[in-house]
Amino acid sequence: MAAARANNRSRTAERILDIAERLVQTRGFNAFSYGDIARELGITTASLHYHFPGKAELGEALIKRYAQRFSGALGRIDKEMPEAVAKLRAYAGLYAEELAGKRMCMCGILAAEYQTLPEAMRGEVIRFFDDHQRWLAGVLAQGQSQGKLRLAGSLEEIAEGIISTLEGAMLIALPYGDTARFDSTTSRLLAALRA
């Protein structure tokens, strides 16, 4: 999942987002500060406020950019992979990549901190999961009509379950620093869906 920059944001703003993104995904939104970013970037916190008025706005931009990058990846998967099972595997692969960098899914970690988030960020977290659920339900429908997946019940619920399982597998893999934990749960999940 490569970087795809098409905003009218400055280079500095992008670097701020890069650093903040890593900090959120590894420590959580409440466990990093403007000071952390400023130190790493070699500027002052006052300068940070020029690019993002406050932490809430920074957080909002963070999720939006993250979600957009995922959207792009999902679009590419749709274009490049004809088969549902391959799509699901690729989807899980997106999370595996993050985990390889010792990062939790941003929206997963924000879900854990949900009650403490500024309103604007909450909406974006929900939207992220809704979008993925919709995309997954579509893939499931396709796999079902292709005869590649054997599914019982609501596709939306199955999609929810897939997201839950992947997020949970990432979450538990974190303390163990162990990608294998994620991989085995993922393969098992896919195997259970296959016809």
Add this chain to the structure above:
Amino acid sequence: MAAARANNRSRTAERILDIAERLVQTRGFNAFSYGDIARELGITTASLHYHFPGKAELGEALIKRYAQRFSGALGRIDKEMPEAVAKLRAYAGLYAEELAGKRMCMCGILAAEYQTLPEAMRGEVIRFFDDHQRWLAGVLAQGQSQGKLRLAGSLEEIAEGIISTLEGAMLIALPYGDTARFDSTTSRLLAALRA
């Protein structure tokens, strides 16, 4: 899962733990302060330091008590339920109870914050998951020999997958404030294991 107090801790210390427990499970370890507890308890933060020297020690006590309560619950499940499927359902029920109180599993939320935790707390988080995995693997073995579960591959890995799925389902249910999301994923998980 009722409270089971058998420590030589004071009543105040237990009340501190009760409040802190709720705060951790709803906001995370990094998003609550001694001040929050003090305000709610009607004493000063200085007094808090008498009972728990620092936030790290409080955190450690918090996980230990939580894990102990779970241990007790697992023991009761073993004693009261002869059948593996019922045990698994009861296990999932423990998490459902927490979620009904709008709480995330303590160790699940601490997993998300793992990188920022004091060393002593990290060990306890790992131990929690290890213990549950061992217990679940035992239940799976029993269900298999009873002919009630149809399992392929490593029981330890399946146990890992169960924990991941339950934690993930809780995590995603949080932003939606929706217990149904957890329940549907849970039933689906159990159905997939049944013979």
Add this chain to the structure above:
DNA sequence: GTCTATAGGCAGATAGAC
């Protein structure tokens, strides 16, 4: 056990010069 008083540090944020 609980208090007052206090410390030092860091948080997010703003004003205004350059």
Add this chain to the structure above:
DNA sequence: GTCTATCTGCCTATAGAC
């Protein structure tokens, strides 16, 4: 765009009286 200077508030923590 970035800086210095500054603010207010909160954080964890300690000393010592009661």
